[in-house]
Structures are given as C-alpha cells and as structure tokens.
Amino acid sequence: MKTLVKTIAALALAITVNFGAAAQDEDHENNDYTHVSSKRHNMFSRKDFGLYLGLNNYESKTLPELDNINSRYVALNWRKNHRLITGNNVDVALGTGFEFAWNNFMLKDNIVLKNQPNGATFIDAKESLSKSKLVVTNFNIPLMLQFGFKESRWKLGLGAYGGARIDSYMKTVGENGKKRTHGAYNLNKFHYGLAAELGRNNFAFFARYEKTPMFQDNNPINGNSISFGIRL
Structure with a gap:
C-alpha cells in the first residue's frame, strides 16, 4: 500500500x-x-483610398500670374499596394492604381484663355471679372515605390504618373453672369510627371511636377504645372 x-x-x-x-x-x-x-507586420495595407488636397502653380515665363491660394488641386486616388519586402526595420511596397485629378488655375488678372489662329493664349476679358480660372480634369495612373520605416513609422514614396486629359474649361464670373466654356485650348492630351510623398499613418505631404508642358509645343505660351499639399 x-x-x-x-x-x-x-x-x-x-x-x-x-x-x-x-x-x-x-x-x-x-x-x-x-x-x-x-x-x-507590413506597414502597407493591401488597398487604400487617398484624397489629395493642395495648390497648383506652374513653372513658366510666358503664363500669367496666378491667385495661388485659390488655385487648388484635388484628386481621388485608388491604390493597390504590392508588398515587395517585409523586413524587421523597413518594408517596401509598389503602389499602383488610378485617380481622377482636378487642376484649378485661378487667374489673378482680368483675362481669359481663348483659342487664336496661332494657338491658345490669354486675352483681356472685356468685362470686369470677379473670378476667372482654367480647370483641367485628368485621369492618371500613378506608380509609387514606397518605403516604410518601422521604428519611426514614417513612409516615403517616390514615383511617377502618366495620364490623359478628359476635360478642360474656362469658368468666369463677371458683369454678364457665370460662364463655363469647354474646349481643348491646345492643351496636351497626354502627360507624365514625377511624384513624391512623405507621411505617417494615413496622412502624408505630396509634391508633383509635370514633365510634359501644359500646352502643345507650337503654342505661344507654355509651362509645366506643379502641385503640392496633403494626402488624407
């Protein structure tokens, strides 16, 4: 027992x-x-949606001065992130997708863009205007190589984009009321540019420089557009 x-x-x-x-x-x-x-854990989600809010300007010696604060840039971006590297300290992803972008160029002077025999140019409006702006709507396909730094949680994106103009018009508000005149205005149909983003979580600063001139080569005035702001 x-x-x-x-x-x-x-x-x-x-x-x-x-x-x-x-x-x-x-x-x-x-x-x-x-x-x-x-x-x-990879810092980049498989898919995300971004709202770009910013300002427009251009690099040019022939284009008129803009009302910079009211020359706004807006874009709706759908992105798919292809995860290339999931590391201990750094993640790398390739962002692809598409977007719709609106470039608003608010003119400071009392002028409008008109088609002329030698191309499109800005002329006197012949009436007092409280608003005169050129709006260009584009469909873009961005390609962004993204780096995520895990310790600091910062994300850096460097890339390019290409696209096509799908609409353009002059909008004026003056003594004779509101007018919206659609037209090609000798603007380039296709374009490409460089892009950069820097931010944390779902907030980032962005900058874009369009390598393609706004107007066709034979136009009497021309320049390259610049956009910058925030992505939410």
Whole structure:
C-alpha cells in the first residue's frame, strides 16, 4: 500500500513538473511568435483610398500670374499596394492604381484663355471679372515605390504618373453672369510627371511636377504645372 501511494505521488509530481515545463515552453514559443509577428507586420495595407488636397502653380515665363491660394488641386486616388519586402526595420511596397485629378488655375488678372489662329493664349476679358480660372480634369495612373520605416513609422514614396486629359474649361464670373466654356485650348492630351510623398499613418505631404508642358509645343505660351499639399 505504501509502495502504491509512493508510486502515485511520484507520478503526480512528474506530471506536474512536466506540465509546468511544457506550459513554459509554450509561453516561450508564443512570445517568440508574437515577437516575430510584430516584426514581420507590413506597414502597407493591401488597398487604400487617398484624397489629395493642395495648390497648383506652374513653372513658366510666358503664363500669367496666378491667385495661388485659390488655385487648388484635388484628386481621388485608388491604390493597390504590392508588398515587395517585409523586413524587421523597413518594408517596401509598389503602389499602383488610378485617380481622377482636378487642376484649378485661378487667374489673378482680368483675362481669359481663348483659342487664336496661332494657338491658345490669354486675352483681356472685356468685362470686369470677379473670378476667372482654367480647370483641367485628368485621369492618371500613378506608380509609387514606397518605403516604410518601422521604428519611426514614417513612409516615403517616390514615383511617377502618366495620364490623359478628359476635360478642360474656362469658368468666369463677371458683369454678364457665370460662364463655363469647354474646349481643348491646345492643351496636351497626354502627360507624365514625377511624384513624391512623405507621411505617417494615413496622412502624408505630396509634391508633383509635370514633365510634359501644359500646352502643345507650337503654342505661344507654355509651362509645366506643379502641385503640392496633403494626402488624407
């Protein structure tokens, strides 16, 4: 009887010790897994939507001065992130997708854009205007190489975009009321440019420079558009 009790007690002790050791090993493995998982978490979601809000300007010696504060840039961007590298410190993803962008060029002077025999140019409006702006609507396909720095949580994107103009018009508000005149105005149909973004989480600063001139090469006035602002 005493031998049986001793045997049962020994078995119970052995089971308890083994169970405790197994539990510790499991906790250790879980902690290691969690540690690895946290390191291997990719900063870039598979898909995201971005709203660009900013200002427009252009690099030119022939185009008129703009009302910079009211020359606004707006774009709706749908992006798919292809995860290339998920590292311990840095993630890398290639962003592709499409967007619709509106470039508003608010003119400071009392002028309008008109088609002339030698191309489109700005002429006197012949009436007092409280608003005169050129609006260009584009469909773009951006391509962005993105880097995510895990310690600081900052994201950097460098890339390019190409697209096509889908609409353009002059909008004026003056003594004779509101007018909206659609036309090609000798603007380039297709364009491409360079882009950069820097931010954290769902907020970023962006800048874009269009390498293609706004107007066709034979136009008497021309320049390259610049956009900058924030992406939400």
